[in-house]
Amino acid sequence: MAKEIKKVSDIVIRRLPKYHRYLSDLLDRNVDRISSQELSGLTGFTASQIRQDLNNFGGFGQQGYGYNVQALHTEIAKILGIDKTYRAVVVGAGRLGSVISTYSGFKASGFEILAMFDKNPEKVGKVIDGLKVYSLDDMADFIKKNKVEVGIITVPKDGSQKIADDFVAAGIKGIWNFAPVDLVVPEDVVLESVRLNDSLLTLSYYLTEKK
Amino acid sequence: MAKEIKKVSDIVIRRLPKYHRYLSDLLDRNVDRISSQELSGLTGFTASQIRQDLNNFGGFGQQGYGYNVQALHTEIAKILGIDKTYRAVVVGAGRLGSVISTYSGFKASGFEILAMFDKNPEKVGKVIDGLKVYSLDDMADFIKKNKVEVGIITVPKDGSQKIADDFVAAGIKGIWNFAPVDLVVPEDVVLESVRLNDSLLTLSYYLTEKK
Structure with missing residues (x-):
């Protein structure tokens, strides 16, 4: 996936670990996909803020489908550098x-x-x-x-x-x-x-x- | 000192412990008074932000004199509830x-x-x-x-x-x-x-x- 990573504000960066935490929980519960509305219900961030946040990193959602939990989790982990030692x-x-x-x-x-x-x-x-x-x-x-x-x-x-x-x-x-x-x-x-x-x-x- | 305490934003509240920390250091170094410019140099907040922040709690500075370190320290400690157990x-x-x-x-x-x-x-x-x-x-x-x-x-x-x-x-x-x-x-x-x-x-x- 080729995507342009823009310079992202510290406030957005500090929300990423929270997304990662909730996505890990969803994976544990075998949830396959999730809408920005549902993510909003979990995290307390607004659905529009969530879409904006994730757009910063290229956007992984699909209109009418929502986010693939596993793919989003993997992408955010990569952005956070968790795959590096x-x-x-x-x-x-x-x-x-x-x-x-x-x-x-x-x-x-x-x-x-x-x-x-x-x-x-x-x-x-x-x-x-x-x-x-x-x-x-x-x-x-x-x-x-x-x-x-x-x-x-x-x-x-x-x-x-x-x-x-x-x-x-x-x-x-x-x-x-x-x-x-x-x-x-x-x-x-x-x-x-x-x-x-x-x-x-x-x-x-x-x-x-x-x- | 009778003053009106307005409802203050969480962002300002979270800066108070930092003010308290620097004022404690200044007291340890026997500094009597400090301008918002000098506080800015220490904390990294702008002088105008500092004046605004402290204004939220009634303002303790005097034009041309700055802040009395001991008085400001005591007031912020009181606002933070440090005097309560x-x-x-x-x-x-x-x-x-x-x-x-x-x-x-x-x-x-x-x-x-x-x-x-x-x-x-x-x-x-x-x-x-x-x-x-x-x-x-x-x-x-x-x-x-x-x-x-x-x-x-x-x-x-x-x-x-x-x-x-x-x-x-x-x-x-x-x-x-x-x-x-x-x-x-x-x-x-x-x-x-x-x-x-x-x-x-x-x-x-x-x-x-x-x-």
Whole structure:
């Protein structure tokens, strides 16, 4: 299928994982095809928004038939890069690092975690959840030698920018950041942050507003 | 300070934790006052957007002076409800539940975790990170007896809607959800979800796009 992929807005991109999630559920339920109206009922997006979103990537629907669930699922997975494998390392061999390292979504999304790094000498050399913990001093060499593309930061605020800088210097192409900091990275490095605390404060806001 | 709080859009609300974060940093660095231009340099929001955002809550700046960092920090904390305490329970005594239960941001944000719940009989009765693990069967009673307002879901996809339903039936006012599901809750219950997998797929998309 030859199609032109236009530059798509970040808002649309961030809806794709949700489409992917619902399409996976539909496949699990052996649903063959689905209309934009039905997808709207599931996702909460309007049918017209759904058609527009999917049009951005060439459009996979047929008038009067709807979308072939399997084909749409495969296409969105391809767009999301799930069929590609990215080699990753985790910095921070603490609890959060351990959750992330054993996170089942990784393999399903094409990420392979090779090692953990920590500055604490007591953790270095240990094997946690099947992953060896190395010293931060050895990180740059490891990344270069193993062609690691993704770095995951699970350390607290302090020190996180230094780790991002080290990642970038060693050739990392994307960072998944859990530190509550807006990291600064060059434009050609992808930065994706999970903001637990911002999410918690948003919950707090709405709870307080409703009181 | 008497001020009218207008109904504010979710997009603005979700910027407040970021303001709060930067203002905390400024306080740590003993900065007394800051202009919207300087805040713009820090946050990446435009100065005019910042003035508009803060205007929503009554506006705390003074022409030619800027914002008093301490006063603005205090006001935003109050708007976010950080000065209020919410009693919470965690469902799922696994790794993620353990990370969440020991998460330092909780106390700082005014959340107090009282207990964990799990369906696994081998975990029930144990004390994990200082929190007792109870059976899911006892959850409704516990919530009512202890006036718990917030429920945190750290279990996998399957079963998460049932837990949300049980939370709501027991009187929970807000849910912090980590399961990769769009939970359905009544309108008067606040639902805030952290979507680890959606974030990971977004990272995958941008990595793939740049290739």
